[in-house]
Amino acid sequence: MVGVAFTVFLAGSFFRLISMWRLAKKKDGLIFSYISIFFALRSIVHWILPFAGVSMRKHPAMTIVAFLFHVCLFAVPIFLSAHVILFKESWDISWWRLPDMAAEIMSWSVIGSCLFFLGRRIFLPEVRYLTSLSDYLILAAVAVPFISGLWSYHQWAAFQVVMIVHIISGEIMLMIIPFTRLSHMLFFPFTRGYMGSEFGAVRHAKDW
Amino acid sequence: MTKRSVQNISTIPDEGIDKGAQRLTPDQVSRVIRRHLEEEGGARLKVYTETCVHCGLCSDACHFYLSHDHDPKFSPAGKVKQTLDKIIRKKGRVSIDFIKKTAEIAFTECNLCRRCVMYCPFGIDVAYLMLFLRRICHKLGVVPQYIQDTAHSHAATMNQMWVKDDEWIDTLHWQEDEARDEIPDLRIPLEKQGADIFYSVIGPEPKFRAQMIYQAAVIMNAAGMDWTMPATPGWDNSDMCMYTGDEEMVARLKKVHFETAMRLKTKRIVMGECGHAYRSVHDVGNRHLGWKMSPLPVMHAIEFYYELFKDRKLKVNQKYDAPVTLHDPCNVVRGGGLHEMARYVINETCSRFVEMHPNREHNYCCGAGGGVINCGPPYTNKRVVSNRVKADQLADAKARGAKTIIAPCHNCFGGLEDIVKHYGLGMEIKFLGDVIYECMDKE
Amino acid sequence: MNHSQWDWNVGKKAIADLSQWQNAFEWVEEPYASPDGEMLAAIVKTGDSEFSVCENGGLWENYFDKIWYLRFGPDNSTVALVSQDSMWTVAVGGQPWENRYDFVWDTRFSKNGKHIIVAAVSENKYFAVTDGAAWEQAYSFLTNLTVSDDGNNTAAVVQSIPFNSGDIFKFQQGCYTAAVNGETWDNNFLNVWEMNFSPDGRHLAAEARRTLFDYTIVVDGRPWDNNFSSVWKPQFNPADGSVTAPVREPGGWALARNGEIIWDERFLQLWHHQYSADGKNIAAIVAPEYGQRTIAVNGKPWSLTFNNLVTDLVISPDGNRVACSARAARKWLIAADGKRWDETFDMAWAPVFSPDSRHIAAKVEKNGRFFIFIDGKPLKIDFTAAWAPVFSPDSDKLLVKGIGGENEGQYCRYVFKLSALLV
Numbered sequence A: 001m002v003g004v005a006f007t008v009f010l011a012g013s014f015f016r017l018i019s020m021w022r023l024a025k026k027k028d029g030l031i032f033s034y035i036s037i038f039f040a041l042r043s044i045v046h047w048i049l050p051f052a053g054v055s056m057r058k059h060p061a062m063t064i065v066a067f068l069f070h071v072c073l074f075a076v077p078i079f080l081s082a083h084v085i086l087f088k089e090s091w092d093i094s095w096w097r098l099p100d101m102a103a104e105i106m107s108w109s110v111i112g113s114c115l116f117f118l119g120r121r122i123f124l125p126e127v128r129y130l131t132s133l134s135d136y137l138i139l140a141a142v143a144v145p146f147i148s149g150l151w152s153y154h155q156w157a158a159f160q161v162v163m164i165v166h167i168i169s170g171e172i173m174l175m176i177i178p179f180t181r182l183s184h185m186l187f188f189p190f191t192r193g194y195m196g197s198e199f200g201a202v203r204h205a206k207d208w
Numbered sequence B: 001m002t003k004r005s006v007q008n009i010s011t012i013p014d015e016g017i018d019k020g021a022q023r024l025t026p027d028q029v030s031r032v033i034r035r036h037l038e039e040e041g042g043a044r045l046k047v048y049t050e051t052c053v054h055c056g057l058c059s060d061a062c063h064f065y066l067s068h069d070h071d072p073k074f075s076p077a078g079k080v081k082q083t084l085d086k087i088i089r090k091k092g093r094v095s096i097d098f099i100k101k102t103a104e105i106a107f108t109e110c111n112l113c114r115r116c117v118m119y120c121p122f123g124i125d126v127a128y129l130m131l132f133l134r135r136i137c138h139k140l141g142v143v144p145q146y147i148q149d150t151a152h153s154h155a156a157t158m159n160q161m162w163v164k165d166d167e168w169i170d171t172l173h174w175q176e177d178e179a180r181d182e183i184p185d186l187r188i189p190l191e192k193q194g195a196d197i198f199y200s201v202i203g204p205e206p207k208f209r210a211q212m213i214y215q216a217a218v219i220m221n222a223a224g225m226d227w228t229m230p231a232t233p234g235w236d237n238s239d240m241c242m243y244t245g246d247e248e249m250v251a252r253l254k255k256v257h258f259e260t261a262m263r264l265k266t267k268r269i270v271m272g273e274c275g276h277a278y279r280s281v282h283d284v285g286n287r288h289l290g291w292k293m294s295p296l297p298v299m300h301a302i303e304f305y306y307e308l309f310k311d312r313k314l315k316v317n318q319k320y321d322a323p324v325t326l327h328d329p330c331n332v333v334r335g336g337g338l339h340e341m342a343r344y345v346i347n348e349t350c351s352r353f354v355e356m357h358p359n360r361e362h363n364y365c366c367g368a369g370g371g372v373i374n375c376g377p378p379y380t381n382k383r384v385v386s387n388r389v390k391a392d393q394l395a396d397a398k399a400r401g402a403k404t405i406i407a408p409c410h411n412c413f414g415g416l417e418d419i420v421k422h423y424g425l426g427m428e429i430k431f432l433g434d435v436i437y438e439c440m441d442k443e
Numbered sequence C: 001m002n003h004s005q006w007d008w009n010v011g012k013k014a015i016a017d018l019s020q021w022q023n024a025f026e027w028v029e030e031p032y033a034s035p036d037g038e039m040l041a042a043i044v045k046t047g048d049s050e051f052s053v054c055e056n057g058g059l060w061e062n063y064f065d066k067i068w069y070l071r072f073g074p075d076n077s078t079v080a081l082v083s084q085d086s087m088w089t090v091a092v093g094g095q096p097w098e099n100r101y102d103f104v105w106d107t108r109f110s111k112n113g114k115h116i117i118v119a120a121v122s123e124n125k126y127f128a129v130t131d132g133a134a135w136e137q138a139y140s141f142l143t144n145l146t147v148s149d150d151g152n153n154t155a156a157v158v159q160s161i162p163f164n165s166g167d168i169f170k171f172q173q174g175c176y177t178a179a180v181n182g183e184t185w186d187n188n189f190l191n192v193w194e195m196n197f198s199p200d201g202r203h204l205a206a207e208a209r210r211t212l213f214d215y216t217i218v219v220d221g222r223p224w225d226n227n228f229s230s231v232w233k234p235q236f237n238p239a240d241g242s243v244t245a246p247v248r249e250p251g252g253w254a255l256a257r258n259g260e261i262i263w264d265e266r267f268l269q270l271w272h273h274q275y276s277a278d279g280k281n282i283a284a285i286v287a288p289e290y291g292q293r294t295i296a297v298n299g300k301p302w303s304l305t306f307n308n309l310v311t312d313l314v315i316s317p318d319g320n321r322v323a324c325s326a327r328a329a330r331k332w333l334i335a336a337d338g339k340r341w342d343e344t345f346d347m348a349w350a351p352v353f354s355p356d357s358r359h360i361a362a363k364v365e366k367n368g369r370f371f372i373f374i375d376g377k378p379l380k381i382d383f384t385a386a387w388a389p390v391f392s393p394d395s396d397k398l399l400v401k402g403i404g405g406e407n408e409g410q411y412c413r414y415v416f417k418l419s420a421l422l423v
């Protein structure tokens, strides 16, 4: 089952990127000639360093939460010792592990961040206006694996059932990445890199 | 929430939109849109619309949103949600009223200023999406009357203002005559093959602001430039077709323009102070002709003035004394990176300079760009009301001493004039060329 | 144009001294040399608001309030647009046409130089004028004056139906057409743009737009059956009179004849196609890929491409060779038959083929000096101003015209023997 989830995620991502690349070749062919690695990286770097751009400085809370969230979102599932052990058992591969305490704090951070995002969606008019049901569902899809993970870790009520919820929700999250707005993870380097190239090489301007 | 998007259908009467829409059938709408999505909806459209995480961070970028008390309908992503998202979701099966509303949003509620690109973490180009919608509107024949009329003028005369071939030449003769009262041996050399510079202007210069040609001639003369202007269509570098979505005409216009330069064998094109024309010649039109960059060097007036001062070709008699502030036009700053050169020229010609905030790439659009001012009188009030932040920004610069606004772009000039008037700011607006002309040593 | 009567004796002839003119007149505008090189002429200011043309040092016998667009006709006559008392006309060798107009512009010549045609306006009515005789009909708008090779037929794009300013819907019904010798075609179009007469001058083909989106070619008022998303200027095949034009198809630009695609190749851009004199070969400027330009002959692009631009496409008299000027990596150069000359320039003018098609000469500019190159090698002399070189009819000699070759300000005409140049 985990294997299936990984396959769907990897194959799906690969498929999305390739089909997008082909679509771009077919209908937006000219964009390729404007890609400049230097300016693409210049822009990407400015957008992955916290507070490097004006937009991020304008929304300090969002910036901090978003960075914390993304770091934890990746680090916890990959470096959680329980996960690493599972990998070791299944495929006999292993790597560095997070101390459990750190993993716990980070998981709470993800949940807290999700609540923050939820709050934005509910209370900020400009975000509420853009939000549709799918945005809530995606948020839930991200939050549930972490909530259920902590639940099982602490062996709270019915933790065996919750464990199953954890496994399934985690797999679902992984699998939907390529096919929902979570695919922003895949496309970020390309959209940002393209804009960075256009702004840098053609328009001689910053884009952050 | 989505209910809001169908409110106030076509709030502003516009013959181009209303009568244009009358000619449509719902069937035609979906057929045209579906075909358009199929033919031209590429990876950019798909990635932009599917990657947007609805975070709302782009809102703060948009002067429409800021000026309308943070009404989310005016946020960049909010405009996409009301229009394109639905069109894509319903695969073009939208009502004719919906198209009218879409036209109004795409043509008059976005200046294509690309400020939002700098606020969206993904660099989603809402201006691109709005242009995509404008092209749909073009294909449906639902375009605001005034700007469509300019597009027609472009098609018939190769200039924006229905200027006839002889009227253009006559204007140059007339300005040459006028200028000779001041500088007796001044020439506006017509059709001089092999000159270094082809000086090109936008249609409104011969029509309404002919003295700008005069001033340019005086500057060229004093700097000892080898320059020429054509006596044929192709002199106009402007391009409203770029904003109506008529890309085939964009190509035709830029072909005439570039080929005029090639015919005259000039080494470069120097353009007057116009932002959208710069966008068209330096960034957009060339693409529609299959050129990665402009085939010949193209210089906006700011760059040219910068060169003249840097090379000490122009001397200043007495610096402009009233404190000035600078409006960074989107199309030459966010679209061309000329902001430091503009400051250099101001420094050479003005004694006191007050920055407005935000500035450079982050400056707010004048509200006139992207063809919005060209949609004409029906939208003037909406346009100035939709740019209250600009008025606040100017008022702040004024509070810090600025008396004159320098706006090195025709559209910005017009847009700021309306804002200054509407909000009673009492500031003077000048082109960079006006200031240079006033202070320069004309010998 | 009969070049054989020109002076083809090898040697140098000093024709005029421009520096003397500069001393004699308040100002001297940029000079022009006659095709045969025997004459240099410039508009000069002779007094307060008084202008004339100086030809080889002598003035026209008439003076004018204004003069502009001085050019030499193919028959070596000086022609300029002149004004007196705010009325305009054409002056040939200083003699103004009898008829005068509110304004005249866009001077054209028949190939042999016998006829001179201009666009003119009087009392807000526009028309064409040939040798002083105006069209019988006049229009509220006229542009794109087009002249047949023999100069006997003239055409222009005119507005045929009036519409009020801002009436976009009327415009979209089609208010423009072409007028041939003053007579409009029966059909109206949204727009008519560039046009071409057939070599015999009896037919006219034009680019046109039938709706905002449907472009086609119109021949003698009749549109092709097919529409395209765009088209460029049509040409007549000199052999069979058929009309071809670049058209835009969903897959790219292609060449079409009478509405049907005839080239298999598709290009990102395709324009300025030209026929060889026998109609057998077609050369065009194309973009084989985004950002690159080159020449395609019968649809086959050169492998050499240029990243800025290609212009001045010329086909050799025998129809087998093609040359052009181009700009690549910010430098101008000359290329022929898929190969470029080694040297790059600040500017290059249209290359010129010898009548036997074996040699190519071109005027180029480098560091502010003008040079004549032949087959990729410079002549040993350089100028402050120069004109396009001309080969003798027997392809044996080259006529070079330039100012400041040896003496500053001196205009000379040189005839070189090719054998002496090509060592």
Ligand code: SF4
Binding pocket: B061, B062, B063, B064, B075, B076, B079, B109, B110, B111, B112, B113, B114, B115, B116, B117, B126, B127, B365
């Ligand atoms: S391009 Fe400018 S006007 Fe348009 S949505 Fe973005 S910020 Fe607003």
Ligand code: SF4
Binding pocket: A130, B051, B052, B053, B054, B055, B056, B057, B058, B059, B076, B077, B119, B120, B121, B122, B123, B124
């Ligand atoms: S900032 Fe970008 S991702 Fe966020 S709502 Fe705006 S366009 Fe969408």
